[in-house]
Amino acid sequence: MxxxxxxxxxxxxxxxxxxxxxxxxxxxxxxxxxxxxxxxxxxxxxxxxxxxxxxxxxxxxxxxxxxxxxxxxxxxxxxxxxxxxxxxxxxxxxxxxxxxxFEKSVKKTLSIPAWLNEAAVAQGVNFSQVLQRALKEQLHMA
Structure with a gap:
């Protein structure tokens, strides 16, 4: 509109x-x-x-x-x-x-320990959502 x-x-x-x-x-x-x-x-x-x-x-x-x-x-x-x-x-x-x-997504590459990746994948963790939540909390935007 x-x-x-x-x-x-x-x-x-x-x-x-x-x-x-x-x-x-x-x-x-x-x-x-x-x-x-x-x-x-x-x-x-x-x-x-x-x-x-x-x-x-x-x-x-x-x-x-x-x-x-x-x-x-x-x-x-x-x-x-x-x-x-x-x-x-x-x-x-x-x-x-x-x-x-404003809402355009940006691709980021990051590194985490293999054991943490395996545990998160096993539990079906959405990495993008977790990172966004953590960043908002860190930046006091949550």
Whole structure:
């Protein structure tokens, strides 16, 4: 399912800044407009993926016509001069993006003693699941 949110793109001396006003002013940047758009897609996908994973509510996107990029910039820093600014819709299929970037499995090679391997195989142990559980526990992610 495609998710679409408006984002404010601000021309800077060294590229573009991007702000999603609907998503607690979530921000990213890029060296060019194209790079900023790619970073905005990644930023939006990451935010929505984590919110879905954690069961958090996500606000509905505003209409493009209701977003004033100058007002957004002034809300964040009233003293900052605002140059070239546009509002653009950023869209991403979070499930597809996650499959390619967040949930992609990586093959790892490891060594264990032969006796431990034989005992685990005899009991039908799934090595990948055991390693994932152990890593999550070690990294305090369980």
């Amino acid at each position: 495609l998710s679409m949110y408006p984002a404010c793109f601000y021309k800077e001396d060294d590229g573009y800044s991007v702000i999603f006003p609907d998503l607690n002013y979530l921000a990213t940047q890029g060296d060019s407009f194209e790079d900023a758009m790619e970073m905005a897609v990644e930023c939006l996908a990451s935010y929505l993926y984590i919110a879905q994973r954690d069961g958090e509510d996500v606000p509905a996107p505003s209409s493009l016509v209701n977003i004033d990029p100058v007002a957004v910039a002034k809300e964040l820093d009233p003293d900052l001069p605002v140059g070239e600014a546009i509002v653009n819709l950023v869209s991403v299929d979070v499930a597809e993006y996650a499959k390619k970037h």
